[in-house]
Amino acid sequence: MAAQVEKKRRRNVLLTRQRQAGIGMLLPGLIIICGITIFPIIYSIWMSLNNVSLTQNGYAMSFTGLSNFNAVIHASSFWHSTWFTFYYSVATVAAELIFGLLIALAINNVQKLKNLSIVVMLIPWSLITVISAQMWDYIYDGVYGVLNYIVVSLHLVSHPVTWLGTPVSAVSAMMIADIWKTTPFVVIIILAGLQMIPNEFYEAARMDGANSWQVFWHIIFPQLRGSIALAGLFRILQAFGVFDLPFVLTNGGPGTATQSLAMLGEKVLFQDLHFGTGSAVAVATVLIVLIISLVFLSAFRSLVTEGEAQ
Amino acid sequence: MIQPMWRKVVGYVVLILFLLMILLPFYWMFVTAFKPDTEIAAYPPHFIPQHPTFSHFKQAFVQYNFWPFIRNSIIVSLISTFLVLLFGSMAGFSLARLPIPGRTGIMVALLVISMFPAIAVVSPLYVLLKSLGWLNTYQALIVPYTAFNMPFAIWILRNYFLQVPGALFEAASVDGASVFRTFYQIFLPMTTPGLFTAAVFTFVACWTEFLFALVFNSSNAMRTIPVGIALFSGQYSVPYGTIFAGSLVAVVPIIILVIIFRKWIVSGLTQGAVKG
Numbered sequence: 001m002a003a004q005v006e007k008k009r010r011r012n013v014l015l016t017r018q019r020q021a022g023i024g025m026l027l028p029g030l031i032i033i034c035g036i037t038i039f040p041i042i043y044s045i046w047m048s049l050n051n052v053s054l055t056q057n058g059y060a061m062s063f064t065g066l067s068n069f070n071a072v073i074h075a076s077s078f079w080h081s082t083w084f085t086f087y088y089s090v091a092t093v094a095a096e097l098i099f100g101l102l103i104a105l106a107i108n109n110v111q112k113l114k115n116l117s118i119v120v121m122l123i124p125w126s127l128i129t130v131i132s133a134q135m136w137d138y139i140y141d142g143v144y145g146v147l148n149y150i151v152v153s154l155h156l157v158s159h160p161v162t163w164l165g166t167p168v169s170a171v172s173a174m175m176i177a178d179i180w181k182t183t184p185f186v187v188i189i190i191l192a193g194l195q196m197i198p199n200e201f202y203e204a205a206r207m208d209g210a211n212s213w214q215v216f217w218h219i220i221f222p223q224l225r226g227s228i229a230l231a232g233l234f235r236i237l238q239a240f241g242v243f244d245l246p247f248v249l250t251n252g253g254p255g256t257a258t259q260s261l262a263m264l265g266e267k268v269l270f271q272d273l274h275f276g277t278g279s280a281v282a283v284a285t286v287l288i289v290l291i292i293s294l295v296f297l298s299a300f301r302s303l304v305t306e307g308e309a310q
Numbered sequence: 311m312i313q314p315m316w317r318k319v320v321g322y323v324v325l326i327l328f329l330l331m332i333l334l335p336f337y338w339m340f341v342t343a344f345k346p347d348t349e350i351a352a353y354p355p356h357f358i359p360q361h362p363t364f365s366h367f368k369q370a371f372v373q374y375n376f377w378p379f380i381r382n383s384i385i386v387s388l389i390s391t392f393l394v395l396l397f398g399s400m401a402g403f404s405l406a407r408l409p410i411p412g413r414t415g416i417m418v419a420l421l422v423i424s425m426f427p428a429i430a431v432v433s434p435l436y437v438l439l440k441s442l443g444w445l446n447t448y449q450a451l452i453v454p455y456t457a458f459n460m461p462f463a464i465w466i467l468r469n470y471f472l473q474v475p476g477a478l479f480e481a482a483s484v485d486g487a488s489v490f491r492t493f494y495q496i497f498l499p500m501t502t503p504g505l506f507t508a509a510v511f512t513f514v515a516c517w518t519e520f521l522f523a524l525v526f527n528s529s530n531a532m533r534t535i536p537v538g539i540a541l542f543s544g545q546y547s548v549p550y551g552t553i554f555a556g557s558l559v560a561v562v563p564i565i566i567l568v569i570i571f572r573k574w575i576v577s578g579l580t581q582g583a584v585k586g
Binding site for chain 2: 014015017018019021022023025026028029030032033035036037038039040041043044047052059103106107108109110113115116117118119120121122123124125126127128129130131132133134135136137138139143144146148149153160180184185187188189192193234237238240241243244247248261262265266269270275278279281282283285286289290293
């Protein structure tokens, strides 16, 4: 009896010690993360409710309630940027997922060149976006760009086109630059998912006389659905913050055709120096991201529990 | 699985076309760096440089002073990566193996935080850094980079710590080893692949980051490579040759890194953790 109580007591001591050590090891990281992400976001909300003016050695704030948001909501540039950012993100990511899936399915059984392919596919991923934007800027050049040379030589157009000069072509040009950079990354993820499907699945399906489409729809797709959905969600949220690509490639233009929400925020904050209004744009962006995240929260949760089951 | 000949052929054709699509724009940047200015603006373009030259590399480093950008990027990225590994591995271990209240909640919160766009925090951080007198310093980038990359590192490392058999932890605590000692003497060495993965991802993210670097460190001496390259453009024309020469110097070390660490990058991408 006494021995059992003693054992229980020692176990409790051990648990308490482990808990204390765990909190001690977790806290430094959490404090840095909260200090640089959560606290600034809260402060951003506060700034968006104030009229902020930069002074010589700091800034002065005066509370103005929702007037910054009122200004933002009534600014057509905000709605334009929101709409552009939204359809840019959705269309680009949809294209990346579709191309990624098709390419991965086609090359899944190629046995040779594996190492080389992986290295090549990782190059765009590791490339500084600013560099790839300059690269595409040169390719798209309206006078001597190589793209013009190619389409003119193929007689697709008769004169060189200023690709970044009209809204429709500038948006497409920007999407292509992003699709070029991120599709290989999607291919790698989907390839890894395909390798996890046991060969017996295919064999069994073939025995039952399933054709290629049936194999894809009933065997492959259900296995991949989760990872595709998650990759897509992450990519959309990431594309929502797009800044460097339009900053270098189009500078938001022509006009404001490619001005993303992040670019609008940066412009209002650091070029117009309207910190209150700029913070309101930033807070609105976060709200949109949060809504998207909350819609998919259940997907996040299942990811956590999946990890725990391992 | 026996597969028909045509599928094999299609596979090879698609793979080679795909690799070419990736490499061709890159090839174009590469050869442009070695072309004299007259060839860069030539139409029709030359697909192979007629008079290859290293003059743009000289221009980038002498006239445009490119070296400090590289130095700044290396300092900021290396220190941030080290700090992320230091704090991230402790937090990841703690969340994987120790009885912390609210673990699932913390993990979900970390995931959501890592998805916040940088623009969300840039104005308060700017004001904060300004009042600390930290604008145009290394810490102005190191601290935000550490904070922004840690959630993802914690996720990856936690997954690796979960794969180490729990019995090891029990055994160590029965032997009277302290929790921290168990962590760094037993668990940390067993999760070196995870550390590599987290390190490469953090390093690449810091190396490529643009918004913070542009806003916080705008003075010429403190710019990182992306800011330097973005603001390279001259008043009248874009000096593509110089830009691409500088870019190649910035890109080559990363490509070497990718070749060495490709296995860990792929495992990081597929560990249920997807971030570009």
